[in-house]
Amino acid sequence: MSMTVELPALGESVVEGTVTRWLVREGERVHRDQPLVEVTTDKVDAEIPAPEDGVVEKILVAEGETVPVGGALLTLAVGAEAAAIPATPTPSEAMKSPGGRATAQQSTTSQPPRATPVARRLADAEGVDLEAAEASGPGGRVTKADVARAAAARPPASETPRPAPRRVAAPADPARRPAYLEYQIQPGDKVIPMTPLRRIVAEHMVLSKRVSPHVGTVAEIDLGNVVRLRDQHKRAFREQHGFNLTFLPFVVHAAVRALREHPRLNASVLEDAIVEKRAIHIGVAVETEKGLVVPVVRDADRLSLVGLAAAIEDLGNRARARQLSPDDLSGGTFTVSNPGRHGNLYGFAIINQPQVGILRMGEVVKRPVVREVDGEDAIVIRPIMHLALSYDHRAVDGAPANAFLHEVRELLEGAEFEL
Numbered sequence: 001m002s003m004t005v006e007l008p009a010l011g012e013s014v015v016e017g018t019v020t021r022w023l024v025r026e027g028e029r030v031h032r033d034q035p036l037v038e039v040t041t042d043k044v045d046a047e048i049p050a051p052e053d054g055v056v057e058k059i060l061v062a063e064g065e066t067v068p069v070g071g072a073l074l075t076l077a078v079g080a081e082a083a084a085i086p087a088t089p090t091p092s093e094a095m096k097s098p099g100g101r102a103t104a105q106q107s108t109t110s111q112p113p114r115a116t117p118v119a120r121r122l123a124d125a126e127g128v129d130l131e132a133a134e135a136s137g138p139g140g141r142v143t144k145a146d147v148a149r150a151a152a153a154r155p156p157a158s159e160t161p162r163p164a165p166r167r168v169a170a171p172a173d174p175a176r177r178p179a180y181l182e183y184q185i186q187p188g189d190k191v192i193p194m195t196p197l198r199r200i201v202a203e204h205m206v207l208s209k210r211v212s213p214h215v216g217t218v219a220e221i222d223l224g225n226v227v228r229l230r231d232q233h234k235r236a237f238r239e240q241h242g243f244n245l246t247f248l249p250f251v252v253h254a255a256v257r258a259l260r261e262h263p264r265l266n267a268s269v270l271e272d273a274i275v276e277k278r279a280i281h282i283g284v285a286v287e288t289e290k291g292l293v294v295p296v297v298r299d300a301d302r303l304s305l306v307g308l309a310a311a312i313e314d315l316g317n318r319a320r321a322r323q324l325s326p327d328d329l330s331g332g333t334f335t336v337s338n339p340g341r342h343g344n345l346y347g348f349a350i351i352n353q354p355q356v357g358i359l360r361m362g363e364v365v366k367r368p369v370v371r372e373v374d375g376e377d378a379i380v381i382r383p384i385m386h387l388a389l390s391y392d393h394r395a396v397d398g399a400p401a402n403a404f405l406h407e408v409r410e411l412l413e414g415a416e417f418e419l
Helices: 104-109 117-126 144-153 196-211 224-241 248-261 305-320 398-414
Strands: 002-006 016-022 035-040 045-049 054-059 066-068 072-077 167-169 182-184 214-222 267-270 273-276 282-287 334-337 357-361 365-373 376-392
Touching: 016 196, 035 072, 035 196, 117 144, 214 398, 224 305, 224 376, 224 398, 248 282, 248 305, 248 334, 248 357, 248 398, 282 305, 357 398, 376 398
Parallel strands: 282 334, 334 357
Antiparallel strands: 002 072, 016 035, 016 066, 035 045, 054 072, 167 182, 214 376, 267 273, 357 376, 365 376
């Protein structure tokens, strides 16, 4: 019996994936749940496991090719048909002679070394040849620790020659591309090829800007009351919960409360209709060594401020440890982006499709502002943050967008939060 292994759904709005590395070869016998192939999407890296014990009949997709969800990756012989196929040595076994060393002929025809995705990324960053790394992982796979040891053991590399100048053009029709869109690489320029993930993210960002007419609006927020509340509780909060209380949960909590009153921001455009969603699932952008990911806090409107803080902390830690599942990255209905301490004054983020809004935090800075004190205008120093809302003008007009952002501002400046 023969079965086809397809690319599974790896999260909502993920429609395709790029095959980055095959971990098996044709004729190889595999076991249930053994990783077959590494796939990269715009949301997550994943290894697709074997659904059954069997033998790889035919690999249908080459490395670097993009496959739609549900597309065939390989065919696998299973059951009696697989049992009848003679056993084929694994690549690691085939490379070795009876004495345990690779022969010259075998080394020229061997498959690329098996390695974990993290190990491959580290090897690319450090310039380590995976062939030179001693594999200590399961099944003879090179691990991150193996690459680190190989990098530490190698002698200092000599300066590599600069690449010869070549032309890099913008992705457009060459027959219609104007000359000023081309750049002639100069000596000393550093050429960094896009990773499969970077290419997918770039395509989706262009898609979002092309599909959604982006409009932006900004609010200046006086966080004086939030700062006082946070300072009163931050030591006890850390002792009780084991992590620091940041400004992000306050902003998310305010956004969630405002979305209840302004559901047009918690929506998607579906052909010629606007779908206002009942559930409020907040995506929180997190920067990782791989790039930006947006894990989702589910049913955020059912959580207290403390519950939101704990959920955000957990998702952030798992994102940086590369422990997120596809489910953690799917289903968001609105997104909050926090660039961190160096977020600058404000910036407009690109909408995370198929949502219609994204709220980006600026940095918190003490600024002189005019306030009424004892009936008189006075210049005082206040902690100020700018919140920038990007919204899809197909679904949201200026009035509801500004009303939503005004309510977020009122909630934050009122600081009526329970800790």
